[in-house]
Amino acid sequence: MAHGPAKGIGRWLFTTNHKDIGTLYLWFSFAMFLLGGFFAMVIRAELFQPGMQLIRPEFFNQMTTMHGVIMVFGAIMPAFVGLANWMIPLMIGAPDMALPRMNNLSFWILPFAFLTLASTLFMEGGAPNFGWTFYAPLSTKYAPESVNYFIFSMHIMGASSIMGSINIIATIMNMRAPGMTYMKMPLFVWTWLITAFLLVAVMPVLAGAVTMMLMDINFGTSFFDAAGGGDPVLFQHIFWFFGHPEVYIIILPAFGVVSAIIPAFSRKPLFGYASMVYATAAIAFLSFIVWAHHMFTVGMPIAGELYFMYATMLIAVPTGVKVFNWVTTMYKGALTFETPMLFCIAFVILFTFGGFTGLMLSVAAADIQYHDSYFVVAHFHYVMVAGAVFSGTAAVYYWLPKWCGKMYNETMGQVQFWIAFIGFNITFMPQHFLGLAGMPRRYADYGLQFADWNMVSSIGAFMYGAAQLLFLYNVIATIRNGKPVSDNKVWEGAEGLEWEVPTPAPYHTFATPPQIK
Amino acid sequence: MLKRAKALFAVALTALVGASSVGQAAEVSTRQLNMPQGVTEVSQAAYDIHMLMMWVCVVIGAAVFGFMIYVMFAHRKSRGVKPANFHEHVGVELAWTIVPALILIVIAFPATNALLKVYDASEAEMDIKITGYQWKWQYEYLGEDVRFMSSLRTSQDEIYGREEKGEHYLREVDNPLVIPADTKVRFLLTGNDVIHSWWVPDLGVKKDALPGIFTEAWAKTSEVGVYVGECAELCGKDHAFMPIVVEVKPKEEFNAWLAEQKAAAAEYASTIGKAWSMDELMERGEQVYLTNCAGCHGVDGLGIPGVFPPMVGSEVTMGPIEKHIDVLVNGVQGTAMQAFAAQLSEVDIAAVVTYERNAWGNDVGDMAQPIDVLNHKNGQ
Numbered sequence A: 001m002a003h004g005p006a007k008g009i010g011r012w013l014f015t016t017n018h019k020d021i022g023t024l025y026l027w028f029s030f031a032m033f034l035l036g037g038f039f040a041m042v043i044r045a046e047l048f049q050p051g052m053q054l055i056r057p058e059f060f061n062q063m064t065t066m067h068g069v070i071m072v073f074g075a076i077m078p079a080f081v082g083l084a085n086w087m088i089p090l091m092i093g094a095p096d097m098a099l100p101r102m103n104n105l106s107f108w109i110l111p112f113a114f115l116t117l118a119s120t121l122f123m124e125g126g127a128p129n130f131g132w133t134f135y136a137p138l139s140t141k142y143a144p145e146s147v148n149y150f151i152f153s154m155h156i157m158g159a160s161s162i163m164g165s166i167n168i169i170a171t172i173m174n175m176r177a178p179g180m181t182y183m184k185m186p187l188f189v190w191t192w193l194i195t196a197f198l199l200v201a202v203m204p205v206l207a208g209a210v211t212m213m214l215m216d217i218n219f220g221t222s223f224f225d226a227a228g229g230g231d232p233v234l235f236q237h238i239f240w241f242f243g244h245p246e247v248y249i250i251i252l253p254a255f256g257v258v259s260a261i262i263p264a265f266s267r268k269p270l271f272g273y274a275s276m277v278y279a280t281a282a283i284a285f286l287s288f289i290v291w292a293h294h295m296f297t298v299g300m301p302i303a304g305e306l307y308f309m310y311a312t313m314l315i316a317v318p319t320g321v322k323v324f325n326w327v328t329t330m331y332k333g334a335l336t337f338e339t340p341m342l343f344c345i346a347f348v349i350l351f352t353f354g355g356f357t358g359l360m361l362s363v364a365a366a367d368i369q370y371h372d373s374y375f376v377v378a379h380f381h382y383v384m385v386a387g388a389v390f391s392g393t394a395a396v397y398y399w400l401p402k403w404c405g406k407m408y409n410e411t412m413g414q415v416q417f418w419i420a421f422i423g424f425n426i427t428f429m430p431q432h433f434l435g436l437a438g439m440p441r442r443y444a445d446y447g448l449q450f451a452d453w454n455m456v457s458s459i460g461a462f463m464y465g466a467a468q469l470l471f472l473y474n475v476i477a478t479i480r481n482g483k484p485v486s487d488n489k490v491w492e493g494a495e496g497l498e499w500e501v502p503t504p505a506p507y508h509t510f511a512t513p514p515q516i517k
Numbered sequence B: 001m002l003k004r005a006k007a008l009f010a011v012a013l014t015a016l017v018g019a020s021s022v023g024q025a026a027e028v029s030t031r032q033l034n035m036p037q038g039v040t041e042v043s044q045a046a047y048d049i050h051m052l053m054m055w056v057c058v059v060i061g062a063a064v065f066g067f068m069i070y071v072m073f074a075h076r077k078s079r080g081v082k083p084a085n086f087h088e089h090v091g092v093e094l095a096w097t098i099v100p101a102l103i104l105i106v107i108a109f110p111a112t113n114a115l116l117k118v119y120d121a122s123e124a125e126m127d128i129k130i131t132g133y134q135w136k137w138q139y140e141y142l143g144e145d146v147r148f149m150s151s152l153r154t155s156q157d158e159i160y161g162r163e164e165k166g167e168h169y170l171r172e173v174d175n176p177l178v179i180p181a182d183t184k185v186r187f188l189l190t191g192n193d194v195i196h197s198w199w200v201p202d203l204g205v206k207k208d209a210l211p212g213i214f215t216e217a218w219a220k221t222s223e224v225g226v227y228v229g230e231c232a233e234l235c236g237k238d239h240a241f242m243p244i245v246v247e248v249k250p251k252e253e254f255n256a257w258l259a260e261q262k263a264a265a266a267e268y269a270s271t272i273g274k275a276w277s278m279d280e281l282m283e284r285g286e287q288v289y290l291t292n293c294a295g296c297h298g299v300d301g302l303g304i305p306g307v308f309p310p311m312v313g314s315e316v317t318m319g320p321i322e323k324h325i326d327v328l329v330n331g332v333q334g335t336a337m338q339a340f341a342a343q344l345s346e347v348d349i350a351a352v353v354t355y356e357r358n359a360w361g362n363d364v365g366d367m368a369q370p371i372d373v374l375n376h377k378n379g380q
Ligand SMILES: [Cu+2]
Pocket: A243, A244, A247, A290, A291, A293, A294
């Protein structure tokens, strides 16, 4: 039983160990994060000044598309799957994931999906250039040849996500240690359980959408072509039926992470655990019935428009509950501000800010002015970057000592935090102004009236980009020669089963289930 | 209280922004922070509900963030506090579920009213059909026989930094849309190829132009002036280069303008049989090519490999002239090569065909006359 990891590359290729696979996911997602981030730097460099300086408009569109697709599907989603792999078995007292071989498969098809996608950059006609939302007919009749590779890689990513979620659901439902009832599970496990159901429900819808595209492009159907009896708006309905839950797929696990870290550094239990669970479920449910708020300008009948507006406004209620719970968790705690906590506090503030602009966007009459402008770009980067990415960073700092038995350099962590926090706000705060003043998104060039804020935004973006290199350096330095830690419980206020196994976490844990009080 | 806060904010904003940006396109500030109030009922409604929502968010945000900051100072471990152990409170939790829900219900009323205004395109006095093309707009005054294309006027040299950028950089078109003041104008929007979106912030109009589908929007304003807008839906390569300029003229001026347009159209029809010389066609053809074709096929006629074919040495531009005219009139089905019959006049098509056949060393030597194009159209 007590055998360790295999030697050499075979360990990583054939591993069925949840910790190894978690590590693979995390490194892969970080590589994708750097690639997608590099594309973002190209975009911001071109937008530094009005006029086309560095690249051509057609390449600009490829950059925005690849940036979006890689960040959403390559960086953020796999990062949280990696955290799930590492942490869920440790948190519920299971020896491994329920379906370890499938776990290996669901990771190892991912690099091929993204190699395929990245290779389109070198194809004649260029990479996909129709935005990460790939609206038809720009992505069908008017798309470059590489769209077929795009569709193929979407299918693989979808298959990987579905397998990953089935595994997570099976693990959580079947592998909990005796006594670990559902309402005793850490919130991270809860949010992932709900996320996994969302994934199983909507990834097939995405697969359907890209398959219909494939048919329209290659086999003469007209799903999205009005001239053949189809409807381009149909594409948007299908896409956003996937796409809206998708944004919660990204943010719910982040909620879970924050709900673990804030209590730890407040030295006080999470406030309103039960209401957190219900709020998560409510958000997941609502996420299925609000999709057309992304389509307020397509000319829906007014009844539809009103319905989607009201339903969207409702999301503010469970989201508010979460924010109030986090803040109240901090209230009367004994707070300290280590790097993970700093990122989580920034998460609460900036995510809430993004929630506010989300509420504004839900009001259809105002959305006709916001829609497809930089206001929207600012909004979703507040929830995706300050939301998902900040919480992911917090998670790495929080659990890294447990993973590798070494402590990161606190000063460097805090320096990274402040550069990231300030850089992030310099990048995205001015984008609100740009959008309100009338600058549409996905613009390779702009009028002189937008010059000032674009320059500010680009400077912030380079700062934020630099912070990520520091993060990479800090993680590698920690693994290589961080100060060893040996306490099971690395953080004074941390609670949960993962802190009861030795540090660093041995290759196999909970071979016999723990006792849950 | 809200009114006063609004007024205060407006003052602060004007101080920051300088003069409001309404009116001449020239006086735009580079530091505009907020949504323009605009010049129509709809833009005003959007602005009002936007400000209302913003203030609601500011108040809630101030409370939540203020409390957080207090907690971060008062309850830090370094001050020697002992952590409490409470972790639920039904009353508080119910309150912060119910109170936000009530606030939302209150907000829903003005939000609904504003939307009803946006959708009320009834009883329009005038209809204008707007068609989005890759990458320009076509305006058609329905029932008036007036129709024209509107494309970017900024030169490639300005865009690529070979020339100083003018003050109207990317905010200027060859033929602006002209509408009368004090008239309810209904826009009927559609797309020719991909989806575009017609956005003029000061009019409070943003509506998608979908291929094969019609959508509608409306505007009515008494403020004479020039308003600039943009295409808001990603529509391919030159998405950022198809601005919108709307000129609102007093009614009499508008009528005079419309009459002029009609007269020009009539005069054009009478000259269609005229034979053009090679030089005339080449000169006009170059202009037509640069505004309508160079975006895809390149100023130098070399295209973009794998996406847009070159015009230099192509089988079509060097082959039989009938086929060449046909490609222009009907486009190439299922590709980005659109049918130009509805966009360009017969003279322009003849000119651009002639130009392509004789420029960049193609030197085929023949030319197309407007009447050939007309015959081709009619012969179908
Ligand atoms: Cu959504």
